[in-house]
Amino acid sequence: MSILVFIQQENGKINRLSLEAITGAQQLGAKLNQPVTACVFDENSANELKSYKLDKIVCINDSQLVEYNPITFANVMEQIISNENSTLIIAGHTYEARDWIPRLSARLDLPFVSDCTGFKTDPNFVVIRSIYQGKISSDVSIENNNGFISFQSGSFRADEIQVGSCEVIQVSVDLSQSTDLVRPGEKFQEATGAVDLSRAKIIVSVGRGIGKEENLPIAEELAKSLNAEIGASRPVVDYGWLPHERQVGSSGQTVIPKMYLALGISGAVQHQVGMKGSDCIVAINKDPNAPIFEIADYGIVEDLFEIVPKLTEKLNAR
């Protein structure tokens, strides 16, 4: 039995979520009394791992693993898991992890508990997941403690990694079985507009609670009276009510204003990662259980259509 932590890297740098996953794996290894092996596809990253408290570092250096491909990654990890006799495989919940792990979960008939926020070991080992858009938490058990776990951003702290020393073991794998079912091409960014929300001092951000496009001026007028930029949650952009450059979150911009005023935003984790670094978060939401109130400094449980116009009026009269 052993824990395997998968290390994702980009251009020789370890992904932040992988560093957090190491902390998680170390804590879990200590509680369950199991050794922790790290697995990485890059020499530089492997060297970086040497100074952490790990039982083993397995490095697979192969030109076919430089660019991400779900089929190749799954094939390699299948071999590593078998060689290492790994029972719990841990990764950060990145776009890559959520893409290749399910393939291996189905192939090995082992469960994948995705997007977890932590674990408990008393009395039994369970992982913690938030469900129903963050409104409910759940404890999930894994049969025979044998399966895959991915941890969401912020579940553990990268600066709490225990240091130590560990040698790198180079391993070669058989990639001859790899097919070209999936052929990843070039990466690109869409033309970005002039809006750089990351520098904004104040952001008034609108969520689905705004109801319809015709209601947007209510928020825009508030923004004007506060000299603020307008931001948005994903659905508002998906509906085409505001351009993508206004989107805050994991697939949009990361912002750190002095004040982030969230109007009708529930506070899903993908939104939170883009704004929780704000100095002050003020949330107006009519649902007292909305997850946004877990990170808000000031909360107003009211209908935004009651509060916002009055607030704009007071601000303008100032």
Add this chain to the structure above:
Amino acid sequence: MKIVVLVKQVFDKDSNINVSGDGVLTNREDLTLSTNESDAYALEEALQIKEKNGGEVIVVSVGNDSVLTVIKDGLAKGADRGLHVKIDNEESLDALDLAKLIHASIKDENIDMVLSGLQSDDKGNGQTGILLAELMNLSHASLVMGTEIQDDNSIRVKRELEGGWFQWTDLSLPTSLTIQSGINKPRYSSLRGIMMMKKKPIDVKSAEDLGFTALQKSKVMKMYIPEKTKETVYIEGSVNEIVDQLMDKFANEIKIF
């Protein structure tokens, strides 16, 4: 193109979901149900692919009789037929169980594509379409934000990456795509569509008929309201009082004036 679209019925996002101390949903009856958001985009994408390339769209949903609503909605929007995979305790299945059940229900169809939303608004496992790809030996792409059929054997997709990046990826057909919200503008069903829906067939396959047993290799042991980690100061009172207090916080605590 023969396209299967997986559609899930979930509690509406605005539902006030609550659990009791022993971890069961307490107010199930009061909650409104709707089609999972990203599944609605998957359905629209399937319909657009069919309109461009010809073929057939089959809407598949797993659950009790209540899921007939989302199947019928898909048929009214233009899907050709429905498949209801009947099981009473859908909620107790883990992602792997669910994918195996769906696999059993569609494996005899000669499918070119499986389209599904990238994750559900309730459990949010985000795995079904990819698990199914492995079980059915299909290529796959997740977080899909655009599709372009190349020829009979391949499709090009635009995948969303983190932080505003995208990537083109070519896939061999048959394939399974998990669709990200915002890929298209989902249509409303027309009156004519609703009339036509009534004539479209809905197959029913029960979990028992399919010889399915859930293994529940991962299992929800307990549900509870999340603990708050931050002290939120709630501003309360009449609308005027709230606004006055907020103005005071702006000026004296957040200091934005």
